[in-house]
Amino acid sequence: MRTELDCVPCFVRQTLDSLRRVTMDEAVQEKVLRTVLKAASDMDLRQSPPAMGQFVHRLIRAETGDPDPYREVKQRQNRLALELYPRLAQRVRCASDPLGAALRLAAAGNVIDLGVKSGVEESQIAEAIEASLEAPLEGGALDSFRRAAELGRDILYIGDNAGEIVLDRLLIEVLGPARVTFVVRGSPVINDAVMADAEASGMTALVKVIDSGSDAPGTILEDCSADFCARFRGAALVLAKGQGNYETLSGVERHMFFLLRVKCAVVTRHIGVPTGSLVLAEHSPGGR
Amino acid sequence: MRTELDCVPCFVRQTLDSLRRVTMDEAVQEKVLRTVLKAASDMDLRQSPPAMGQFVHRLIRAETGDPDPYREVKQRQNRLALELYPRLAQRVRCASDPLGAALRLAAAGNVIDLGVKSGVEESQIAEAIEASLEAPLEGGALDSFRRAAELGRDILYIGDNAGEIVLDRLLIEVLGPARVTFVVRGSPVINDAVMADAEASGMTALVKVIDSGSDAPGTILEDCSADFCARFRGAALVLAKGQGNYETLSGVERHMFFLLRVKCAVVTRHIGVPTGSLVLAEHSPGGR
Numbered sequence: 001m002r003t004e005l006d007c008v009p010c011f012v013r014q015t016l017d018s019l020r021r022v023t024m025d026e027a028v029q030e031k032v033l034r035t036v037l038k039a040a041s042d043m044d045l046r047q048s049p050p051a052m053g054q055f056v057h058r059l060i061r062a063e064t065g066d067p068d069p070y071r072e073v074k075q076r077q078n079r080l081a082l083e084l085y086p087r088l089a090q091r092v093r094c095a096s097d098p099l100g101a102a103l104r105l106a107a108a109g110n111v112i113d114l115g116v117k118s119g120v121e122e123s124q125i126a127e128a129i130e131a132s133l134e135a136p137l138e139g140g141a142l143d144s145f146r147r148a149a150e151l152g153r154d155i156l157y158i159g160d161n162a163g164e165i166v167l168d169r170l171l172i173e174v175l176g177p178a179r180v181t182f183v184v185r186g187s188p189v190i191n192d193a194v195m196a197d198a199e200a201s202g203m204t205a206l207v208k209v210i211d212s213g214s215d216a217p218g219t220i221l222e223d224c225s226a227d228f229c230a231r232f233r234g235a236a237l238v239l240a241k242g243q244g245n246y247e248t249l250s251g252v253e254r255h256m257f258f259l260l261r262v263k264c265a266v267v268t269r270h271i272g273v274p275t276g277s278l279v280l281a282e283h284s285p286g287g288r
Numbered sequence: 289m290r291t292e293l294d295c296v297p298c299f300v301r302q303t304l305d306s307l308r309r310v311t312m313d314e315a316v317q318e319k320v321l322r323t324v325l326k327a328a329s330d331m332d333l334r335q336s337p338p339a340m341g342q343f344v345h346r347l348i349r350a351e352t353g354d355p356d357p358y359r360e361v362k363q364r365q366n367r368l369a370l371e372l373y374p375r376l377a378q379r380v381r382c383a384s385d386p387l388g389a390a391l392r393l394a395a396a397g398n399v400i401d402l403g404v405k406s407g408v409e410e411s412q413i414a415e416a417i418e419a420s421l422e423a424p425l426e427g428g429a430l431d432s433f434r435r436a437a438e439l440g441r442d443i444l445y446i447g448d449n450a451g452e453i454v455l456d457r458l459l460i461e462v463l464g465p466a467r468v469t470f471v472v473r474g475s476p477v478i479n480d481a482v483m484a485d486a487e488a489s490g491m492t493a494l495v496k497v498i499d500s501g502s503d504a505p506g507t508i509l510e511d512c513s514a515d516f517c518a519r520f521r522g523a524a525l526v527l528a529k530g531q532g533n534y535e536t537l538s539g540v541e542r543h544m545f546f547l548l549r550v551k552c553a554v555v556t557r558h559i560g561v562p563t564g565s566l567v568l569a570e571h572s573p574g575g576r
Binding site for chain 1: 294300301304314317318321322333
């Protein structure tokens, strides 16, 4: 998915929001913001939006001297999700359609994302997740996913954020952990899940976890490790979580499923469902 | 008032919103947006926010080849306000405090402003204006303004937007038109009132109208004509309408009053009243 002009004001706002979360030093805030504006003035709009996110957050880490400014945010999000986990696991076990319930909860876990909308309250997260069990799963791909999950010998599950990764466990437990490989980012970017979050969330105790080799807040294949790319090409079933993975992989030539909560007008237009929707979308080679 | 970092994402968003109102040509939209990003990366934050607005809208006019892209918007806003005028004039005449009522209505007329929030509906404008009669007038300057208005031999009334200029007449009729000089912008910028709007609104039939000599969406004295500056310095009483005039004049060393509706977080912090408030503020030399 290419970057639209609408993404540009959003980059600038997100840069400032992120800077304020990670440093009180106004000189650093101003320097990074000016550098991002300059970069945005020259940017290649054929790149997907997470390419700019990668640039912005590399710059923030370099200028603040902090290799993981969202470390505490991620720990808090993991703890919050772990508190919610037992009750949600019970809901999935008792659901008439455990797969449908787990897909909704995993998608709703995507609300734990600082990338798009800053200042999400913990109580809002819990509410949004509970409400998701009654929400429609847009995209019309549930039956197709159910068949693919029945047949697939191995599943590559590309994760998104910290916190959310705990709710991904609900879906993986329904899918059968033995055949799942979970993917985290190669190194910290915003609040995206890295290996430390896979450990804190209990994911490493459940399935094999690898990293993408990239610090993009999405999956830019040219930036990923050869090992990741081989697994991505070879997996029987790929499920990619969240907007960042959708934005970077929706133009890639392989069959896969996207599971996300739509959080901006640009993705709303791209997918054709209202902002806030939970979506399970099937993507085929030759699809946009 | 200097430009804050918070103003920067707002400039970028406003640039895109404005571009979409005035041209469908995506190449022009992209070119202007990139030029604005580049300019913002180098901007002098000691300037007031309307200095960037002046730059952005000069660029939009140059690139679209349209010297007044908001002409029709302004005409529509004037017509809308003229439809509301007779009823509102009746409300002022029957008010227990006509001056307080007219100040509220003139401040609420400031809701007709595309500069800060795009996509204001006509029905919202009418509602906001009606509701203003019951709203508090923040700033604590009503008594002081009443005394100044009783004593002042001449009043310089610096206008803001088209549409709003019709409601300014309500206040000028209470103040006594004979001693009022009304100021419009020197040439078109966004939907700010220019001489054509003073004519369409009935303002030229009521009082002497001059222009500032500048195309800034505010009053940047260094950019204004010598005639305007002499009148500004010499007037017994100056009343400046709207955020653009507040942002550009609140650091100037002369006594004056500001009448505005607060429409962004930066001005909210600067004045210390909630966003959406109607404010009549007294500004003294040496004030910020």
